[in-house]
Amino acid sequence: MIVHRTAFRPGWWIAAALLIAAAWWGQPLLSGASFEHGFFGLFWYTMLALATVLWAVPAEQGWDGHMLYRRWRLLGLATLREQRHAPGEFTRIVLEHEAGVFGWHRVWLVFEGEHRFVFGHWRASASNLAWADALAKQLATATGIPIAEPGAEAG
Incomplete structure (x- = not known):
């Protein structure tokens, strides 16, 4: 879980x-x-x-x-x-980076497929980026959904 x-x-x-x-x-x-x-x-x-x-x-x-x-x-x-x-509704897991207007950058862990499912978002500090990456890998292993390569276009 x-x-x-x-x-x-x-x-x-x-x-x-x-x-x-x-x-x-x-x-x-x-x-x-x-x-x-x-x-x-x-x-x-x-x-x-x-x-x-x-x-x-x-x-x-x-x-x-x-x-x-x-x-x-x-x-x-x-x-x-x-x-x-169901995990079959999604084709990939994406870590999206968003530049903040006031300097607070964010990272979003998103499941993509027919629709999007935001699993979590954090302020993009070095520790939170590592946390989001580890969580994405843990979810990919658990669900069988692949993680998108950085820079991959949305599809």
Whole structure:
């Protein structure tokens, strides 16, 4: 079993702390008597509610020995929705490198075939590139799907 999840990593907890801090910071918007305070308070807390829902339902991707899957889990614990894909739907595994606009380059581990299945993405540091490469090789061995040569055109 191979699993890539974002829940319970440090960034996930930092995002929770930022959401709590933003909720605390927005309290004065609710205490004002003017229409503007109420409007901006409603807008602020609506955006925080949306961000909290997105935070509270992280996705995880994995290989269970037979199928690739993506699960959306409430607080990383209870499965709400799951998609499953047979390895026969994909023809190759690709490590895509994306240049960031602000200098943060990313690497994406993608299964390609009739459609694309993103297994994971990381900031493209040397250690993360090695991690992504090792995970791609582990998935190729487990699924029998070949890894595309670097620079191969999408097909």
